[in-house]
Amino acid sequence: MPADNAAMAVRPIVYTIRGCDSCVKLLSKFEAEHVEFEERRVELSQTVLEEARRYGSLVPIVVWPDGRVQQGFGDSIGCFI
Amino acid sequence: MQAITSVVNAARFAQGLNYADFVAQATVNQDKFIANGATVPLSEEDASFFRKAAAHPRGPFKILALAEAWCGDVYRELPTAARIAEVAGMELRVFLRDQNLDIMDQFLSNDGKSRAIPVFVFYTKDFEYLTHWTERSASAHAGLAVTMKEAKAKLNLPQSATFGTLPDADRQALLTEVIARVRPFGDQWRRDAIQEVRQLLANALSIPNAG
Numbered sequence: 001m002p003a004d005n006a007a008m009a010v011r012p013i014v015y016t017i018r019g020c021d022s023c024v025k026l027l028s029k030f031e032a033e034h035v036e037f038e039e040r041r042v043e044l045s046q047t048v049l050e051e052a053r054r055y056g057s058l059v060p061i062v063v064w065p066d067g068r069v070q071q072g073f074g075d076s077i078g079c080f081i
Numbered sequence: 082m083q084a085i086t087s088v089v090n091a092a093r094f095a096q097g098l099n100y101a102d103f104v105a106q107a108t109v110n111q112d113k114f115i116a117n118g119a120t121v122p123l124s125e126e127d128a129s130f131f132r133k134a135a136a137h138p139r140g141p142f143k144i145l146a147l148a149e150a151w152c153g154d155v156y157r158e159l160p161t162a163a164r165i166a167e168v169a170g171m172e173l174r175v176f177l178r179d180q181n182l183d184i185m186d187q188f189l190s191n192d193g194k195s196r197a198i199p200v201f202v203f204y205t206k207d208f209e210y211l212t213h214w215t216e217r218s219a220s221a222h223a224g225l226a227v228t229m230k231e232a233k234a235k236l237n238l239p240q241s242a243t244f245g246t247l248p249d250a251d252r253q254a255l256l257t258e259v260i261a262r263v264r265p266f267g268d269q270w271r272r273d274a275i276q277e278v279r280q281l282l283a284n285a286l287s288i289p290n291a292g
Contacts, residue, residue, distance in 0.1 A: 017151050018179075019149055019151070019152075019178065019179050019196075021195075042109065042151060043108065043109060043149070043150070043151035044108055044109075045108065045109070046108065046109050046110075046111075049109045049110070049151070056256075057260050058256065058260070069253075070249060070252075070253060071253060071256050071257075072244060072252070072256055074244065074245055075243050075244050075245035076244065077225075077244065077256070077259070078256075079151075079152065079153070080152075080153030080154070081151065081153060
């Protein structure tokens with residue numbers, strides 16, 4: 001298992017694209033609720049994009065420390081990656 | 082024809098990236114652009130139509146594309162615009178959406194609420210606006226809506242449910258089901274997009290939609 005594997009993290013890892021409305025809304029919610037998270041921006045790196053695709057097809061993707069994976073946020077479907 | 086007073090003139094248009102440079106600067110999905118560029122479903126009859134449109138006295142001479150390389154709709158459809166420009170002798174320039182919001186905000190969708198991409202804007206040689214196409218085909222939007230209904234039925238979810246109101250487990254199950262169902266339709270959506278662009282140009286130029 002890679003050292004950066006999200007399942008080993010102590011904080012949720014959030015895969016985002018900063019131009020994605022759903023991603024921005026999710027980050028705002030986390031910040032308002034003082035949820036500590038690690039953001040990984042998929043638009044900046046093919047490696048991070050491929051990492052995100054292991055978990056889903058739509059950002060935002062949240063990988064919780066217990067392994068649960070959530071795709072999308074709010075009332076829209078999210079952004080296909 | 083819809084009247085749009087464009088912020089785009091010759092000098093601004095020249096600042097856009099040509100397609101090769103856009104792909105080269107992309108930090109992600111270069112493989113998708115290359116693969117989709119090799120399989121653009123443009124028939125010879127389609128190409129003939131676009132050549133005829135370009136030869137019209139007020140025909141499309143320039144295509145402005147708003148795009149970002151991370152977007153799935155962009156890497157599905159932008160290679161098609163590049164191919165249309167190539168076969169019809171039009172000039173394509175690509176503008177990164179998030180660095181060109183003044184242009185983007187002239188072409189909002191979803192009742193002015195969404196900066197959906199890609200957008201392909203067709204101009205005459207003198208930068209007279211002709212028409213534009215956004216995001217994905219009407220068949221794709223309709224297919225998504227139908228798929229959503231079918232997936233809700235399969236999962237025994239109320240048809241009135243929205244992503245925002247569903248419990249998370251149901252929401253994730255619905256997304257997974259919808260994604261699996263729409264994935265096979267990408268090529269059809271690409272073909273339908275070409276037909277939509279043809280019809281938009283035919284309407285703008287008052288010419289038959291025939292190759």
